[in-house]
Amino acid sequence: MFAATIPALQVSASDETTLLVDLPLIEISMQDTNPMSTLKKEIIFERASTDDSISLDTIDIERSTLDVTGFDRTSTGIQTVTAKISLVTTDSDSKSIGYSFTQDATVKMIKSSAPQLKLKSKNITVNNGDAWNASSYIAYINDDSGILPTLKVSGSPDMSEDGDYVVTYTVVDLEGNKTSADLTVTVKTPEEVIRAREEEARRIAEEEEAARIAAEEAEEEARRQAEAAQQQSLNEFYNEGSGAPIHGDSSGNPYYGGWSNCTWSAWQLAYQNTGVALPGFWGNAGSWLASAAGSGYATGSTPAVGAISVYSNHVAYVDAVGPDGSYHIQEGGYLGGYHEGWVSGDYLNGQSLYGFIYIE
Numbered sequence: 001m002f003a004a005t006i007p008a009l010q011v012s013a014s015d016e017t018t019l020l021v022d023l024p025l026i027e028i029s030m031q032d033t034n035p036m037s038t039l040k041k042e043i044i045f046e047r048a049s050t051d052d053s054i055s056l057d058t059i060d061i062e063r064s065t066l067d068v069t070g071f072d073r074t075s076t077g078i079q080t081v082t083a084k085i086s087l088v089t090t091d092s093d094s095k096s097i098g099y100s101f102t103q104d105a106t107v108k109m110i111k112s113s114a115p116q117l118k119l120k121s122k123n124i125t126v127n128n129g130d131a132w133n134a135s136s137y138i139a140y141i142n143d144d145s146g147i148l149p150t151l152k153v154s155g156s157p158d159m160s161e162d163g164d165y166v167v168t169y170t171v172v173d174l175e176g177n178k179t180s181a182d183l184t185v186t187v188k189t190p191e192e193v194i195r196a197r198e199e200e201a202r203r204i205a206e207e208e209e210a211a212r213i214a215a216e217e218a219e220e221e222a223r224r225q226a227e228a229a230q231q232q233s234l235n236e237f238y239n240e241g242s243g244a245p246i247h248g249d250s251s252g253n254p255y256y257g258g259w260s261n262c263t264w265s266a267w268q269l270a271y272q273n274t275g276v277a278l279p280g281f282w283g284n285a286g287s288w289l290a291s292a293a294g295s296g297y298a299t300g301s302t303p304a305v306g307a308i309s310v311y312s313n314h315v316a317y318v319d320a321v322g323p324d325g326s327y328h329i330q331e332g333g334y335l336g337g338y339h340e341g342w343v344s345g346d347y348l349n350g351q352s353l354y355g356f357i358y359i360e
Helices: 037-052 191-238 262-274 284-295
Strands: 003-005 026-031 065-068 077-089 099-110 114-119 123-127 137-143 149-155 164-174 178-188 296-299 307-311 314-321 327-334 337-343 351-358
Touching: 037 065, 037 077, 037 099, 114 164, 114 178, 149 284, 191 262, 262 284, 262 314, 262 327, 284 296, 284 307, 284 351
Parallel strands: 026 099, 123 178
Antiparallel strands: 003 026, 065 077, 077 099, 114 137, 149 164, 164 178, 296 351, 307 314, 307 351, 314 327, 327 337
């Protein structure tokens, strides 16, 4: 709301329209709760700007009075009014008139506009992990009613996830007029943080790989030492006549591991009991039945003395067969050493029986 002077217009004698020139123009909002007070103040200000006898320092504007004709506060647009002002000075103890004047003025009633909203920027970039404060990105909010509108914010960036997010700000005045503005928020992890994370991940991966290799090497060394110690213990035990077969001549045994290995044990037992040196290319225990058949040995599903029993991942030497179909085996690799016992059925310690290789 302000007062201004309309510049003088050049009007010719032929103009049919009567124009008012040099009248003060006073704009008043339709939302103004006391337009008469506004009109009085603006007319006094305007008169004081052209009348040196009126000093605003000595005028009590609130106690001064206004009598106006032609004013309609309910109608928008321009209207001409006649105002009579009775001034009261500040040093007066009563409402006695200090000075009176009559003033024609042009009044423009302005329809309430939408509230104003301005953001500091349309696009911002924030660091991943920072706190989000929506209000910190508002430059200003204003409404011509003098009453701040209601602010609503929809949308919120995920400050823990890189990406682009849209936040919408909306201000609503008392009459329901709205103004909205969008803010695009880019959440981004700082480059130095990314580099630090990558370096930390690389360091951890290298340490884990080194630890894995060291553990495998230690496990392999422990296995070799345990195998060697076990083989030495077995050799000492069996050579003392404990009831287990003596190694005998094992120089031709193509397998390794001694009594801790079932293939070494089956080859050795077959050789010691039958004098037959089995081939050394039959592979792992589970492949012996097929390999033996390929080498010309007879195979079958019935146990026989002197046969090799083959299981899914194990082999043993059969040294006796019972009348009920059970059979007695000698084996290595049982808990890491030599073992013997009776077997019945198609399983041995959870392993499936594949069949028998007949040596003789």
